[in-house]
Every structure is written in C-alpha cells, then in structure tokens.
Amino acid sequence: xxxxxxxxxxxxxxxxxxxxxxxxxxxxxxxxxxxxxxxxxxxxxxxxxxxxxxxxxxxxxxxxxxxxxxxxxxxxxxxxxxxxxxxxxxxxxxxxxxxxxxxxxxxxxxxxxxxxxxxxxxxxxxxxxxxxxxxxxxxxxxxxxxxxxxxxxxxxxxxxxxxxxxxxxxxxxxxxxxxxxxxxxxxxxxxxxxxxxxxxxxxxxxxxxxxxxxxxxxxx
Numbered sequence: 146x147x148x149x150x151x152x153x154x155x156x157x158x159x160x161x162x163x164x165x166x167x168x169x170x171x172x173x174x175x176x177x178x179x180x181x182x183x184x185x186x187x188x189x190x191x192x193x194x195x196x197x198x199x200x201x202x203x204x205x206x207x208x209x210x211x212x213x214x215x216x217x218x219x220x221x222x223x224x225x226x227x228x229x230x231x232x233x234x235x236x237x238x239x240x241x242x243x244x245x246x247x248x249x250x251x252x253x254x255x256x257x258x259x260x261x262x263x264x265x266x267x268x269x270x271x272x273x274x275x276x277x278x279x280x281x282x283x284x285x286x287x288x289x290x291x292x293x294x295x296x297x298x299x300x301x302x303x304x305x306x307x308x309x310x311x312x313x314x315x316x317x318x319x320x321x322x323x324x325x326x327x328x329x330x331x332x333x334x335x336x337x338x339x340x341x342x343x344x345x346x347x348x349x350x351x352x353x354x355x356x357x358x359x360x361x362x363x364x365x
Contacts, residue, residue, distance in 0.1 A: 157182060158308055158315055161256040162294065167194055168201035168249045176256065179294040181315065187225055188263060189288040189295030198228050198285060205247040218280070225286030226272060234279045244269040248283050261300065261317065268299045
C-alpha cells in the first residue's frame with residue numbers, strides 16, 4: 146500500500162469483524178475489516194449483504210401482505226441508497242412504523258466476541274415523493290468487495306463513543322436512555338474499563354484497533 150494511503154488512513158479507526166448477521170443470513174466465512182467513521186452517513190456493505198437486505202425486505206412485504214401495495218426498488222446499478230421501497234402515503238402514513246416492519250436489525254460480532262446491534266429502521270430516510278408515492282430507503286450503500294466495510298451513522302447512532310489514539314483503542318457502548326448519558330460519561334473517567342453496573346447504561350464494550358495495527362496483523 147502506498148505511503149499516501151497510509152498517511153491518510155492514520156486519521157481513521159478500523160476494527161476486525163468476525164461475523165455479520167443480517168436477517169436469517171450470517172456472513173462469517175472470513176473476517177472483515179471495517180472503518181469506524183462518524184462522518185460517514187451510511188452503513189457500507191458488500192453486494193452479497195445488500196442482496197440479503199433486499200431479500201429480507203421483500204420477504205417482510207410478502208409476510209405482511211404488502212407486496213401488492215409496496216414496490217421494492219432493486220436499483221442494482223445505484224451504489225446508494227439501498228433497500229428502497231415505493232408506496233402510497235395515503236395507505237401507509239406512518240413512515241417509522243413501516244420502517245420498523247420491513248428493515249432488519251444487523252448484528253456485528255467483533256474480534257474478541259463483543260457484539261453490536263445496528264437498527265436500520267432508526268436511520269431509514271425518505272428520498273422523494275411524486276404523485277402520492279413516497280420512496281423510503283435504508284441508510285445503506287454498496288461497497289466494492291475489495292473495500293472496507295463502513296460503520297458510519299447507523300452504527301454510531303444512540304451509541305456513546307470514545308476513541309483513544311495514544312493506546313490505539315476505542316470504546317463503544319449502547320446508551321439505553323438519554324438521561325443515562327451523564328452517568329455513562331462519569332463512569333468512563335478512566336480507561337480501565339466501563340462500569341457495567343451503572344443503571345444498565347452499558348450493554349457492550351467494543352475494542353477497536355487503529356488501522357496501523359490492523360496492517361501489522363495482515364502483513365504478519
């Protein structure tokens with residue numbers, strides 16, 4: 146890898162994912178390198194995972210007898226957004242309820258066994274309206290298989306994040322309720338580890354390595 150790429154990537158954090166569970170499909174044949182970036186608005190997944198997402202949405206439409214009223218937009222040549230549906234807003238006026246019904250929660254398992262949930266319904270967005278037909282999409286984009294997976298907004302939303310560049314570590318925890326944020330921050334006054342007894346504020350702690358460390362593992 147060229148020097149320019151290495152210099153640029155020292156500004157980012159990466160981690161290793163052992164598996165990704167999306168609906169009924171599990172992707173665990175190989176380990177995946179994933180970038181954690183708060184400035185990335187989408188979740189970046191590979192084509193096979195996008196196909197699994199599309200299949201999940203389609204199955205939910207069939208199970209709920211919505212497949213004749215809601216049209217699944219496959220858009221195979223469009224990098225993003227993915228998981229799009231077109232529907233009549235007069236029939237389905239509650240966007241949030243529809244999103245919860247058709248979009249899955251993704252489980253990622255990191256190297257070491259920690260898990261994190263990504264609820265695509267929370268970041269699903271509207272992408273235009275024409276003649277009463279609304280288009281809603283999951284906040285997911287398709288990556289090339291040679292690229293890293295991108296853990297952006299859908300991964301970071303509702304999750305307290307603390308990165309420590311000097312130790313090449315990061316901490317991620319799911320915040321159960323907004324009023325627990327202060328207690329969560331106070332319990333992280335040092336980097337010895339999170340207080341998992343503080344009002345249930347911490348569900349998981351996820352350790353991540355900066356890209357230089359990952360490169361070292363790959364090179365070794």
